[in-house]
Amino acid sequence: MLFVMLGKFKSKPTKELIASINKYIEGLAKEGIVFKHMYWTLGRYDFAHVFEGPNEQAVMKALIGKSDVISTETLVAIPKEEIIKTLD
Numbered sequence: 816m817l818f819v820m821l822g823k824f825k826s827k828p829t830k831e832l833i834a835s836i837n838k839y840i841e842g843l844a845k846e847g848i849v850f851k852h853m854y855w856t857l858g859r860y861d862f863a864h865v866f867e868g869p870n871e872q873a874v875m876k877a878l879i880g881k882s883d884v885i886s887t888e889t890l891v892a893i894p895k896e897e898i899i900k901t902l903d
Contacts, residue, residue, distance in 0.1 A: 816868055817892040820878070821860040822885045828861070832884060843877050865892070 824832075840850055852865040868874040871891070878887055 816870060816874075817894070818866055818868055818874055818889055819892045820864045820866065820887050820889045821862075822864070822887040823859075823861050825884055825886060836881065836884070839881060846873055846877060848873060848877050860888075 826832075843850075847869040848866060849868075850864055850866040854863045855861065856863050868877070874889065878889065
């Protein structure tokens with residue numbers, strides 16, 4: 816499954832915090848969660864990530880692991896081609 820995560824840091828990001836988050840993200844591969852695209856953004860959110868995960872439960876468990884430093888809004892993403900197939 817594909818997911819889009821929009822997030823905000825709960826405090827000012829530092830190099831140490833980013834290194835900690837990156838190490839955490841690398842470890843998520845063992846759980847089947849693979850980050851495909853990672854962007855820093857302007858506006859309401861600080862970052863946007865696109866990643867794959869086995870299911871919603873695995874993703875929720877993973878995101879709870881960093882809920883002390885980031886707040887997120889995560890969306891299930893379905894490729895356009897798959898949705899078009901379901902239309903009349």
